[in-house]
Amino acid sequence: MVKFTLPESASGLRVVPDSQLDLRPEAEILAELHTFRPITSEKNVWAFWDKGLDFMYPSYRCTILNWVRKLGRSWTIRVIDLVEGSPNNIYNYVSKDWFPDCFISRTMDGKHAAQHAADLVRLPLLFKYGGVWMDVGNMLHTHLDHLFWNHLTAPNSPYEMATWIITGQIRKQWGSFGNYMLAARKGCIFIKNWHNCYKELWNGRTNAVDFHKLPLMKDIGLAEGMADWFSEDKVRGMSDYVAHMLIGDRTRNLLDLNTGWNGREFYENKVFMVEGIQNGILGAIKTDYDGAKQIELFTTPLDEPDAVKRKAAEDFIIEVLQKSHMYKVYHNSAGGLPALGDLIKKKGFEDADHRPGTFGEMYRYGTVHWEPTREVEREVPQPTNEDLIRATPTTAAIREPDEK
Template identity: 75%
Template sequence: MPPTQAAKFPLPKSATNLRVVPDAQLDLRPTPEIIAELHTFRPITSEKNVWAFWDKGLSAMYPSYQHTVTNWVRKLGPSWTIRIVDLQDGSPNHIYNYVDKTWFPACFQNHTMNGRHAAQHAADLVRLPLLYEHGGVWMDVGNMLHTHLDRLFWNHLTSPTSPYEMAVWVITGQIRKQWGSFGNYMLAARKHCLFIKHWHAGYQALWTNRTNASGMHTEPLMREIGLAEGMADWRFGDRVREMSDYVAHMLMGDRTRKLVDVETGWDGREFYERKVFHVEGIENGILGAIKTDYDGYKQAALFGTRLDEADVGKRKEAEEFVVEMLERSHMYKVYHNSAGGTPALGDLVKRDGFRDVDHRPGTFGEMYRYGTVHWESMREVERMLPEETDEEMIYATPTMPAVRVVD
């Protein structure tokens, strides 16, 4: 169980663009009380829901992720309800307590999903039905949040004059190289958003007569959008097809924004450009990885530097890293390297000796975690403007391949 936040830190003098969040805006209950509440079922009374998933339940999470989730509760305060949905029989937060079984393919319903990334693909199947049925924000449990969700997404979606129904994390080049490719690990949507419904329908259709994602890139729906060619630049050049299977959910999101539904006339490009609030998601999400050449060990060393480290240079470097993350990014995504190679921070926090490295007492990791709750950046959240694209539209339906493709 994560420790109750006890240590308090003054705002570092080097933090010229951070301010202190008043305690009255936070939920500062003891950790055991927050954890106990997270284990309960709470009726849905609004769209201000944070949805996340761990197939075996909250108690089975790695300490880093438990710490992240409890800090969401602290940061967001009482107006948001955080729920960790699972697949455990009898759990108050089982997915079927929130959405009907019909949202899911047969292999999900009969527990025959398999393959190396079965848990991640179960999460892909879970996230969109929850957003469609109830509204709110989806966050992967590795998202160490810096900016309050009201400022980041929700105020833009709920303003009386807002045209937006959805907000996305734009990561052009990381999955596909065309502008507008977006992540599925940070999403916001109003209840009954049609983009969300169509996206899920297409992804669910991919799982027909399947138990795993192996070879999914060969399915007709996937061939329409192509491979995750952006991942070739991530040292995955020889594994792009395999990685395309892994990120099929995000590729189907891109198919949805290129889709013109021939049955209803719904236009994905028009929706994406006019009704979606776009936030830059690379520097705002993986700035820590960028600054350390995507080396999880380097990030662990910075977070793990002790506050009383005798080497002044090391202390200065660690403090500068923590402050820059909080000032210049909206979150810190603790991802894992699915293709092997240099471990990412998300790989390390699952290993003995590293499980608490991003929040260990007496380290800059502890200071950083305190800062994610008690400090906030003074910079504004900027909406990225859609860029012109010459990508061809797909004239089809959410679940059936194209009948024709035109310029």
């Protein structure tokens, strides 16, 4: 990796000492990632690529490598897959009892089958072993110890779970959270209840079409946070797609009639919450959600002769490194301008966010060797006017006959 000097304009960044990093050669890190490593602590990063590490897009593989470098040797990063005979096959970690029939038989279908397989994988791993789940598009800026883990493991800490608050992105009610960045202690009941509910949606099904019509989903409703941008049909379709996050919201509003477990009390008292919009998609916000603009900035040559373009690219990468805890490479699944995640899959753009000799290369160096000086702020739970859902993780609330 080429070395960069911290720019003078980066007043909100500091250099991470090499002694805190894992700077082994790329080939050595990749070789280790391909092996099964016994689980000896809760400091696990879990990620997923159904076909295995070798078939990842280059951007995502770069991200995984930089997690290893950033987090050092106290964390173990694992990329779980569905490849038969793979050392990192999901069944080397959890039993088939955790999954619906279509997952076990490999008959899941539909446009987003791989993403929904990841939804089924993430929570059993967190419940059984603890750690942090990260989607492979999460380009990390802040060390996970500072971001989540120190808060969960401090002496007498009340927290058992940490979430990425994205109110308004999925549902409009305060407290909705993303499933693509999530931390939990081993044995967290919220995680188990959430997974059991989502697994139940798949009972007798092979895809997520019309999930929003199922009784468990009706307990929480549609992803109405998307209603301002899309037609009603798209909102219903997107609700099917993000059903895992909607079920997460159902879980945080659940009063389990069988056990008395109160999801709202748990969420307000035992969950460490971090604002996840500015801290997750600042790069997209700064470019009006236009992936092509982000590509243009990342691929600006370091020796670009146009001083205005050169300054714009440097200012962009410094701002996102200083003011956000990660940079989520997401896809635009509902139409509109292509997002960065859509473009890095296309020929000619596979290395656009880390191309040698560009500001993308400087950015990637910065995700490892630099870190924000600002502290991680905890979001304070806000009052809610939502009724508790009186049901169980796997059975819906009883409705009056005239309720739809």
